[in-house]
Amino acid sequence: MRRLLVVAAVVFAGGCMEVEQASSPAKQAGQTVKRDANPWSNEPLAMGPKWNKGDRTSWEEQIKKRQLEQHEHQRIYQ
Numbered sequence: 001m002r003r004l005l006v007v008a009a010v011v012f013a014g015g016c017m018e019v020e021q022a023s024s025p026a027k028q029a030g031q032t033v034k035r036d037a038n039p040w041s042n043e044p045l046a047m048g049p050k051w052n053k054g055d056r057t058s059w060e061e062q063i064k065k066r067q068l069e070q071h072e073h074q075r076i077y078q
Contacts, residue, residue, distance in 0.1 A: 040059035044050050049066055051058040 038056070040051065040056045041054055043053055049062045051062045
């Protein structure tokens with residue numbers, strides 16, 4: 001009986017330990033972090049909306065146009 005209590009205490013105490021959590025693996029020495037590219041620097045999809053690669057203003061205009069097309073009441077009354 002005593003052995004069972006000792007085993008139960010060890011199991012329950014092991015569940016209370018706090019383990020350090022990290023969202024990404026630790027950075028190694030000499031390793032660089034790669035950042036995402038700007039969305040307007042990518043090529044437009046073949047069947048998707050069009051903009052000029054590298055031109056932020058044309059990409060923003062395309063986004064605004066697409067957002068206006070999603071609002072049916074604005075699209076009908078224009």
